[in-house]
Amino acid sequence: MAKSQKRKAESREAIMRSAAKLFRENGFDGVTVAAVMDGAGLTHGGFPRHFTSKEELITATLAELFAADAREPSLPMRDLHEFARAYLRSEHRGEPGTGCVFAALGPEMARAPRPTRDILTDAIERQIQKFVDIAPGEKPAERRVAAIGTWATMIGAMVLARIVNSDALSEDILASARLFLEVEG
Template sequence: MGHSQASKQTTHDRIVSIAAERFCELGIDGLSIANLMKEAGLTHGGFYKHFESRDQLVAEALTAAFRRSEDPQRSHRADFTSLVDEYLSPEHRDGVGTGCAVGALVSDIGRVQGEARELYTRKLRANFSGIAALLGDAQDSEKRAQAIVAFSAMVGALGLARGVADEALSLEILSTVQRFLLDSFGGDGEAPTQA
């Protein structure tokens, strides 16, 4: 790859990385191309040198956000308890842009079509299978049902905890759902301390 092509790829990757974080923070419709390109230090017109359409950017940014959440350096999810503890933590609640893209975009994704929605669907399936494996068996239908309930509860609790203006209530939501999941599906994790 020549210098200019490598430079273009580096710039492209930087745009995608910024978009992945901003989509999680602002929602898919909350980020304008002009603001994205300005943050990347580029002009609005330069967008089409990197992407055929906004839909392409959304798909690439989702892929990057999902890949980021799968990075083993970011996580200590060796078991179900660790997953629940990490997911329902105040740190994850506060890290909207760098946290779970599935949770951050749950209300947005129903309004998009095409590749981005397919990526989201594949990610959900993978999460359900991964959680079922943590619960004992990814192929067992009961474990899969538990995984769907657990992940749905975690995503919902995270969204509610982010949405309230009361820190004590936010922590109560996180700790209540955490305790429920660990009591229901196993684990000895401690709930976040309430303020």
């Protein structure tokens, strides 16, 4: 790869890393292209060399986040209960910029344009299958119910724990979800 092509690829990766963190921390509407470029250590004027719009940046960033997690999962994927224990931690709640994109951006992603929703749907289907593979249950249908129910509980608990302005209530939400899912410990 030529030096200029390599540099362009590195810049694009830096832009998407910056966008991934900022979008999860502030939401899609709460982040400007200028802020993303600044976070990447680049000038705003360089943006069009990499993306045609903010929407394209959002879609590409989400696709890369899911691809990166498929290559190297951020949480243990040996057992669904182990995953839930790791997910439902106060440290995860306190770091939305590096945590679960669904808990950070779920409501916004529900209103995303079709190309973005297509990527999200594929990612959700792949994640459910990963959870089915490690979920308890004798039959595939039982494991699928456990996978979807556990994941939905985790995301919902994380969203609620981040919404409240009481540390005690936030901790109670996470602890209750762990107890409900029988993953405490």
